[in-house]
Amino acid sequence: MIPAQKNIAIQCTNLNIGFVIKKNKLVVLQDINLELLNGELVCLMGENGAGKSTLLKTLSGYLPPLSGTFNIGAVNHKNPKSKTGYGAKEIAVVLTERTAPLGLTVEELVSLGRYPYINNLAVLKQEDHRKIEGAIEVVGLEKFKKRMLGTLSDGQLQKAYIARAFCQDTPIMLLDEPTNHLDLNNRIEIVLLLKKMAQKSGKAILMATHEVDLALQIADKLWLVEREGSIYEGMPEDLILDGLVDKIFPLKGYDLKTGKVQWKVENPIKTIKVDGSDYRALWTKNALERNGFRLSNTGFDGEVLVREGHWEYQYDKDQVKTFNGVNDLVDFLKK
């Protein structure tokens, strides 16, 4: 459950991040003042090259900040030493690199998450075994735990990597585009899985992603990265209504307020009225728009009635034609 009290996992204060190339500072993002709370799933979004990865690298201690500070838990990291890393017990990561040998089993990969807790001879204790089992169970890979990574699908592989990070038992998880290259089902599954992890284990989870639709619906908060600027933070709904999402993602042909792709219908074949409000009407409208029909409730050439199991088209006063599928309807209308 979400802790009642506001627990700050990461707090950034006047943080400027970027690179130092030959003693020249290259600022990527500046004036970052953000809090990442325990139990929250936050989506870090922005165009390619806006600085998402730079932020993740800074927070995970890979890059020193140019100026400003960030606190991880109670520890202040004014200048986190990028050498030793403070993080193995504080921050777990899921990266885009996939270098792990495909000859490892799922169980072995996940057990690497216990390394910060075990001795130099890598002897796993009872508790470690329990945590490994638990992590595999959370992502639902119990049946695959003895399988080699090379035999897994992309979605399963990603879950194995997430289980490894979960098993590291850190209050914070950072993920870099964990839904890349996955199909829709797996994308939804992964994001829901992360949401569940945040809720149940109270972890603070920050994921960089391009999944506008999923992030808007599932994330507790968005961090919107503005190129050469800073980061806007807020609930997805607030950010949409403030027009900030539109500002960061100048989406072409996609109406964020309705959540639909907008077809620019030039020279419509016909103007059609569609009667009905359920999802079947929605998909009928979608098909008509895609095929070059204009939808309107006034001045229409004909009216489509979405019935239970079939479609009726009324035109020229009393003419009615019945169809069994959207395809037939569209074909008829095109004639």
Add this chain to the structure above:
Amino acid sequence: MLLRKSQNIKWVFALGVLLLISTAFLNLILGSVDIPGMEVLKVLSGQRASKSTWHYIILDFRLPKTITAILVGGALALSGLLMQSLFRNPLAGPFVLGISSGANVMVALAIMVSSVLPFIHMDPTNPLALSIAAILGALGVMFVILGVSLKIKDNNALLIVGIMIGSISSAVISVLQYFSEAAEVKMFLFWNFGSLAGLSWTQLGILAVICIPAMVASFLLLKPLNVWLMGDGYARSLGVHAGRLKIKLILLAGILAGIVTGLVGPIAFVGIAVPHLVRLATGTVNHKILIPAVVLTGALFMLVCDTISQVPSAALVLPINAITSAFGAPVVIWIIISKGNVRGGIFK
């Protein structure tokens, strides 16, 4: 990481040690003069053999050679494993960074420079002088590579530097050979063949004192080595510092390969072939199993090669390097050919 079928693994290790002991025993029995097993046991238990020559042969010749083979095989195979893991490259080996090239150049200088530059005189007939020259060369190159590795972060670039050092060494050796006399060139060739024989107990002591701690130190690196296979970013997030691990691995692999090359010459292929054999046989990339298994298999491989090279019951001794290559090269070729259809391979 978990041990796969941990019960079986223990038995396999027990079997391996048993095999090593029996091969070592066989190695003591066989040779230009076959000595009965009972006599070998007598000498080993501190009694006198029935013939004093047997006693002398076992104690001063065969036993040092057997122990040398075990240490050299284990050290070279381990050194190869460390380099393969560091570079995540199946074709890396103990000499990939030019360690043996350094030794070669120094030995070539020690043997041939007196005819090129007559005012410098060394005594190339003294094997100790050659050993010292080779160790200096090997460690010299190792420190150069270490220095370069502090400058460049890209490990593949480091591999190329290693190959370049090899090229420079070949060039230097070619020039030296061009100006040298036939006898010297032949002497250099003989050094290049490698030889496990002729190490005194003192030299053997030096070999053991350096190799065994290096092996233990490598085993203590098993955690970072396993994490390292996941890639730099993950290794870093689990608290493994890439630069430090690199330095430790170059030092360990370099010292192992350097001391061995100095004392027995550049012995090829054990270092490349054995880690592959072990990974294919055990089906794991977990260094907790790999490190002891590679040391054991390397020692066994070297003992078998040595037993073959001394051609049982004949006075003929084949160069050890020819034997290891004759066994090792086909293995490497086999891996390259089979790599195409090994799914879920050792390295990605």
